[in-house]
Amino acid sequence: MENIERRVRREVRAMTRREVITKAITRQLTWAQAAVVLGITERHMRRIRRVVEHYGMEAVLQRRGGRTTQRRRIKAATIELLVRLKRDVYPDFSVRHFYEQVSEKHQVKVSYNWLRLMLQEAGVVEKEPARGTYRRRRERRPMVGMLVHLDASTHPWIAGLPMQDLVVALDDADGRILYGRFFAQEGTASTFAALQGVLGRYGRFLELYTDRGSHFCRTEQAGQGPAEEQNGQVAQALRALGIRQILARSPQARGRSERAFGTIQGRLPQELRVHQITDYAAANRYLEEVFIPNFNRRFTVTPAQKESAFVRLAGIELELVLSARHQRVVRNDNTVGFQNLILQLPPSRERAHFVRCPVTVHQFSDDTLGISYQDRLLARYTNGGELLSPTTPAPNKVRAAGAQALRRPTDAGPAPAMPRSARSRISHFSARAPKASEGAGGKMSISQTTNPNPGGLPSCPAAPL
Numbered sequence: 384m385e386n387i388e389r390r391v392r393r394e395v396r397a398m399t400r401r402e403v404i405t406k407a408i409t410r411q412l413t414w415a416q417a418a419v420v421l422g423i424t425e426r427h428m429r430r431i432r433r434v435v436e437h438y439g440m441e442a443v444l445q446r447r448g449g450r451t452t453q454r455r456r457i458k459a460a461t462i463e464l465l466v467r468l469k470r471d472v473y474p475d476f477s478v479r480h481f482y483e484q485v486s487e488k489h490q491v492k493v494s495y496n497w498l499r500l501m502l503q504e505a506g507v508v509e510k511e512p513a514r515g516t517y518r519r520r521r522e523r524r525p526m527v528g529m530l531v532h533l534d535a536s537t538h539p540w541i542a543g544l545p546m547q548d549l550v551v552a553l554d555d556a557d558g559r560i561l562y563g564r565f566f567a568q569e570g571t572a573s574t575f576a577a578l579q580g581v582l583g584r585y586g587r588f589l590e591l592y593t594d595r596g597s598h599f600c601r602t603e604q605a606g607q608g609p610a611e612e613q614n615g616q617v618a619q620a621l622r623a624l625g626i627r628q629i630l631a632r633s634p635q636a637r638g639r640s641e642r643a644f645g646t647i648q649g650r651l652p653q654e655l656r657v658h659q660i661t662d663y664a665a666a667n668r669y670l671e672e673v674f675i676p677n678f679n680r681r682f683t684v685t686p687a688q689k690e691s692a693f694v695r696l697a698g699i700e701l702e703l704v705l706s707a708r709h710q711r712v713v714r715n716d717n718t719v720g721f722q723n724l725i726l727q728l729p730p731s732r733e734r735a736h737f738v739r740c741p742v743t744v745h746q747f748s749d750d751t752l753g754i755s756y757q758d759r760l761l762a763r764y765t766n767g768g769e770l771l772s773p774t775t776p777a778p779n780k781v782r783a784a785g786a787q788a789l790r791r792p793t794d795a796g797p798a799p800a801m802p803r804s805a806r807s808r809i810s811h812f813s814a815r816a817p818k819a820s821e822g823a824g825g826k827m828s829i830s831q832t833t834n835p836n837p838g839g840l841p842s843c844p845a846a847p848l
Contacts, residue, residue: 403417403421404431405501406504408435408459408463408505409505409507411506414428414432435459436459437458457497461493464489465491465493465502466507468481468489469502469508475656476649476650478495478498478499478502478508480653482495482498482499483681523555523684523686525686525687525688526687526691526692527557527692529589530555530588530589530592530629531561531588532637532640533574533577533593534550534551534553534593534594534637535548535549535550535566535573536548536551538648540565540652540663541655541661541662542652544661544663547566547567548565548566548568548573549563549565550562550565550566550573550577551640551643551647552577552580553639555592555639556686556687557684557685558639558683560679561581562577562580562581562584563670563674563675564580564670565667571617571707572748572750573748575748576748576749578705579705582705583701588692591626591627591629592637592640595630595631595632598617599615599630600628600630601614616708619708623704624699646682650678651670702747702760703755703760706745706747709721709743709746710744711741712739712742713737713738713740713742715739717737717738719742719754724764724768725768728754728761728762729762742755742756750766751764751765751766751771752764752766
C-alpha cells in the first residue's frame with residue numbers, strides 16, 4: 384500500500400510539473416514564477432528550460448513514477464507555435480479540426496492525443512466533461528439507401544448575418560451527406576428541395592427518418608403523439624413515392640443526425656470565416672463543392688453490405704410530386720384563382736380551352752407556382768402570378784395556318800365548292816332536336832350543367848380542336 388501511495392504522489396507531482404512548464408513555455412508564466420510554483424531554485428529552472436528547449440518536454444518527465452517513457456523530441460518552439468495558432472488563428476476550431484489543419488497546412492507532425500493534452504495543460508482548451516449514462520447504440524442499416532435522416536439546424540453560420548437553417552439529408556448506413564443547403568426557414572419547401580435532390584441524384588430510398596415538425600406530421604392535441612392518419616403535403620408525396628416515414632419520439636432518438644450537426648457546427652462556420660465567405664449564396668456553393676466532399680471523405684464508414692437499396696426513378700415527374708398541391712377549377716376566362724392571385728392559362732395546342740376543368744396549382748420548392756392538368760404541367764408562374772413558361776399559339780391560329788397552306792395556288796386552279804348536302808353530312812354537330820334543358824340556340828348554358836363528380840370537382844367539358 385505504501386508503494387502505491389508513493390507512486391501516486393510521484394505521478395501527481397509529474398502532472399503538476401508538466402502543466403507548469405507548459406504554461407512557462409506558452410508565456411503564461413515567467414520561468415521565475417514557475418520555479419516558485421514548483422518549489423525549486425531559479426538556477427535549476429534554467430537548467431530545465433535548456434533541456435526542454437533542446438530535447439522537448441518528455442526529456443524532463445521521463446522515468447517518473449517508476450515508468451520509462453520514450454523521449455519525444457518536440458521542442459518548445461513547436462509548442463509555442465501550436466498554442467499561438469490555436470489562440471490567434473483557429474480559436475473556434477475543435478481540437479480534432481485544429482489537428483487536421485496544422486497537420487495538412489502547417490506540416491506539424493505530432494499525435495492527436497499529445498496535442499489535445501498539451502492544449503489542455505496550457506489552458507487553451509477546456510477538458511472534456513465526463514460522459515453520461517450508458518445507452519445502447521442502434522445498429523446502422525446494412526445497405527445504403529435503406530434509411531435517410533432529414534433534419535435541419537439553426538446556427539450563426541456566418542457572423543453578422545441572420546441565422547438560417549441548414550437542411551441536411553444523411554444516409555444511415557455510411558453516414559454520408561446526400562444533400563445540404565441553407566434555407567431561411569425549414570418547412571415544406573426545404574423538405575421538397577432536399578427530397579428532390581436526393582431522389583434525382585441517387586434514386587428512391589426505403590425509409591425517411593424525421594422529427595415531428597408541423598410540416599412532417601399533424602398532432603390532434605398538444606402533448607400527444609401524431610395522428611394515425613397523416614394527409615399533409617409531405618406525407619402525401621412520400622406515400623406517392625412509396626417511401627415509409629418514421630417519426631422520431633425524442634432528440635436522443637435522432638442521435639446520428641444530432642452528432643453530425645455537432646461536427647458540422649464545429650467546422651463549417653470556421654471554414655466560412657477563414658475563406659472570407661460573407662453571404663449564403665457563396666456558402667451554398669462552398670458547402671456543395673468543398674465542405675460536403677471533405678466531410679464524406681473523413682467521416683463516412685463502410686456499410687455492412689456493399690449493395691445499394693437506391694432505385695432509379697423513371698417516368699415520374701418529381702417536380703410535380705414534390706410540391707405543395709392545391710385543387711382548383713378553371714374559370715370561364717381560363718384563369719385560376721390562388722391566394723389573391725389571378726393565374727392566366729396560356730393557349731394550348733391540345734385543347735381549345737380549359738374552362739371548368741379541375742386543375743392542380745403547385746407550389747414548387749424554388750418559390751414558383753405551376754398549374755397542371757392530368758399530371759401535365761400547363762404553365763409556370765412567379766410567386767407574384769407572372770407567367771414564366773412560353774405560351775403556345777392559339778388553336779384557331781394553328782388551324783388557320785394549316786388551312787392557308789392547303790389553299791396555296793396551284794396549276795389546277797381553285798377547288799370546287801362542296802355541295803351543301805355533303806357539308807351537312809360530315810359536320811361535327813349533326814342536327815337534332817333541342818332538349819328541355821337547352822336554350823333557344825340549342826346549346827347548354829354553364830349554369831344549367833350538373834356536377835357528376837362525387838368528389839366535388841365538376842367534370843371538364845370536351846373541347847376538341
